[in-house]
Amino acid sequence: YVHGGESEGCMKKAKLVLLILMALLAAVGLFVTFKPLMERASRQKQVDEAKGSFIQQLEQIQSVKDTEPEATPYAQLREQIEQYNTWLYEGKQIALTNAAAYEQPAFILTQYGLQDETFGIIYIPKLEVTLPLYLGADDENMANGAAVLGQTSVPIGGVDTNAVIASHRGWNGYPYFLNLDELQIGDLVYIDNIWTLMKYEVADIQIISPDDIDAIKIQDGRDLVTLLTCHPPNTGGRQRLLVFCERASE
Secondary structure, three states: OHHHHHHHHHHHHHHHHHHHHHHHHHHHHHHHHHHHHHHHHHHHHHHHHHHHHHHHHHHHHHHHHHHOOOOOOOHHHHHHHHHHHHHHHHOOOOOOOOHHHHHOOOOOHHHHOOOOOOOEEEEEHHHOEEEEEEEOOOHHHHHHOEEEOOOOOOOOOOOOEEEEEEOOEEEOOEEEOOOHHHOOOOOEEEEEEOOOEEEEEEEEEEEEOOOOHHHHOOOOOOEEEEEEEEEOOOOOOOEEEEEEEEEOOO
């Protein structure tokens, strides 16, 4: 009888352990299933907050322009960006040499009175993509949206400029530039900064090697924005997909 009781106790313990293991496996399964959704939701929240912050800043600028219509918002920053873009062109982007150069922002926006480092918004209607835009393609900026490569033009428009804007080909459950290869000649891309909304039209599409720096340089006489992402997707970025967009009439 004693042995029978011990056996029954062992069986109960075994069942309890089995139930605990099954519960743990179920929890792990749920975590694996919902983790990408949670990451996507978190990233979406972050992107939406950055876009909201930029829109709020535009509203503040508009209120100033209503009272001072002739004033240029953040005039010092605008002037220095124009000088920087000219310096890049005239110097043939000599410092555009490696990843470290890409990561460095041309300007720290908060030093000029902006509330954060969001430079603007990029909107691609065909892909239903809207991302905040940052200067400098470091890990943080790439995670938060799209980033202008250092040592390429700051996107304010103008002849002899080429702003190269990079974003992930999908990362942590969020698409970013995942479907960039669906763009075709003639599709539109919009860049909204604190001064103006600019419209660009897809003019060319190329696939290049990661070290083909000449392909992303300024082209004489053209006002360009070049979208850049890894190619093909999910391959560790053996190549780069470039979408060249030229300024279109408003």
